[in-house]
Amino acid sequence: MMTTKVATTFDEIAAREERFQLATYKKMPIAAARGAGAWVVTSEGARYLDLYGGHAVCATGHCHPRVVEAIRRQAGEMLFYSNLVYSEVRARAAERLVGCAPAPLAKAFFCNSGTEANENAMRMARMRTGRERVITFTGSFHGRTADAISATFLGKYRDIGRPNVPGHLCAEFGSIESVAALADETVAAVMLEPIQSMAGVREAAPEFFAALRKLCDERGMLLVFDEVQTGVGRTGEWFFAGSVAAGGVVPDVVTLAKALGSGVPVGACLTSDAVASSIKENDLGTTFGGGMLAMAAVAATLEAVEADGMLENARLLEAYLRVRLKELPRVARVRGRGLLLGVEFKDEIAAKVHKALLDERIITGTSSDARVLRLLPPLCLLREEADLFVGALKDVLEGS
Numbered sequence: 001m002m003t004t005k006v007a008t009t010f011d012e013i014a015a016r017e018e019r020f021q022l023a024t025y026k027k028m029p030i031a032a033a034r035g036a037g038a039w040v041v042t043s044e045g046a047r048y049l050d051l052y053g054g055h056a057v058c059a060t061g062h063c064h065p066r067v068v069e070a071i072r073r074q075a076g077e078m079l080f081y082s083n084l085v086y087s088e089v090r091a092r093a094a095e096r097l098v099g100c101a102p103a104p105l106a107k108a109f110f111c112n113s114g115t116e117a118n119e120n121a122m123r124m125a126r127m128r129t130g131r132e133r134v135i136t137f138t139g140s141f142h143g144r145t146a147d148a149i150s151a152t153f154l155g156k157y158r159d160i161g162r163p164n165v166p167g168h169l170c171a172e173f174g175s176i177e178s179v180a181a182l183a184d185e186t187v188a189a190v191m192l193e194p195i196q197s198m199a200g201v202r203e204a205a206p207e208f209f210a211a212l213r214k215l216c217d218e219r220g221m222l223l224v225f226d227e228v229q230t231g232v233g234r235t236g237e238w239f240f241a242g243s244v245a246a247g248g249v250v251p252d253v254v255t256l257a258k259a260l261g262s263g264v265p266v267g268a269c270l271t272s273d274a275v276a277s278s279i280k281e282n283d284l285g286t287t288f289g290g291g292m293l294a295m296a297a298v299a300a301t302l303e304a305v306e307a308d309g310m311l312e313n314a315r316l317l318e319a320y321l322r323v324r325l326k327e328l329p330r331v332a333r334v335r336g337r338g339l340l341l342g343v344e345f346k347d348e349i350a351a352k353v354h355k356a357l358l359d360e361r362i363i364t365g366t367s368s369d370a371r372v373l374r375l376l377p378p379l380c381l382l383r384e385e386a387d388l389f390v391g392a393l394k395d396v397l398e399g400s
């Protein structure tokens with residue numbers, strides 16, 4: 001039998017990945033080997049402070065003991081069985097998730113990723129309304145499968161997905177007039193990221209969400225929040241839906257992924273009983289959605305966020321970081337909510353700053369806005385870790 005040699009040094013690992021994996025991502029020059037809390041340890045034993053959380057996924061921190069233990073236990077009992085059977089852990093994860101959501105969100109549909117959650121949300125809206133078109137927004141990113149990439153209007157993503165799925169309309173983010181101009185009797189749904197993360201942490205006013213809710217109700221359209229990034233505590237609330245920042249608005253469907261399983265792939269749609277009543281057997285489905293391992297990760301993730309007071313921590317650290325970051329030279333303002341923050345510089349230096357911080361062993365994110373450095377750290381980030389970052393950023397900005 002052929003055995004594959006384990007690569008140990010960074011050079012060996014990188015060379016092998018480059019040889020055998022499609023080069024679809026620009027990678028940082030490190031190989032992540034282990035993690036704990038907000039720290040990543042590389043193959044060479046170097047420790048990096050992780051303020052990017054593996055693309056907003058590791059909200060409970062790397063290897064949260066409660067999550068690791070739940071996954072270990074579940075793996076020993078049953079890795080997988082599909083939705084053709086009932087499952088205690090699936091029932092528990094669904095109840096817990098719905099329990100975190102604002103009314104009238106009352107039912108969960110589990111899938112495997114953010115893009116799949118958005119595809120299913122759009123399908124639900126079409127089934128509920130008997131209409132086909134979907135309005136999304138300038139700056140939006142909703143995923144890379146056919147319908148979701150066609151709903152994406154950020155940069156060139158939509159072109160990657162050609163030929164696009166027809167029936168996607170684009171309104172101006174934050175402008176209710178531009179939505180109203182498109183919202184006729186052919187439109188099934190208005191879908192948006194309540195904070196546009198990839199576009200550079202762009203926000204809209206609470207009044208915009210309230211006006212959207214009203215318009216959707218008046219014109220028979222469903223309102224969908226893509227909370228793939230903002231959900232599961234990221235903004236210091238369980239969901240953006242229903243929050244003060246949302247003007248108290250609860251959409252008809254919320255989509256989730258990223259942090260939901262602490263790194264085990266899982267996505268979900270949450271919806272109301274009213275919308276659920278339009279969905280019949282076989283209308284939606286996926287083999288892996290609701291599998292036991294993923295469900296154990298979901299239940300443990302939600303428990304960990306609650307037990308460790310991570311929502312409160314995200315709010316406290318947001319307030320702290322806002323004050324500290326605004327004192328720094330070249331910072332114009334801080335965008336976002338909770339621990340989805342965009343540090344907006346006065347000039348287009350985000351990529352340069354990102355690289356300089358990486359040299360100091362701090363991982364951050366960029367965005368499609370060249371002025372904005374994105375922070376998506378674990379929700380358990382400590383104040384000392386935030387201080388470490390602010391100190392390093394100060395040095396980088398003063399030296400640049």
Ligand SMILES: Cc1ncc(COP(=O)(O)O)c(C=O)c1O
Nearest residue numbers: 113114115141142143228229257
């Ligand atoms: C707001 C938003 N929606 C959808 C997606 C797609 O999620 P996934 O990559 O899990 O398909 C992403 C991914 O970055 C996202 O940020």
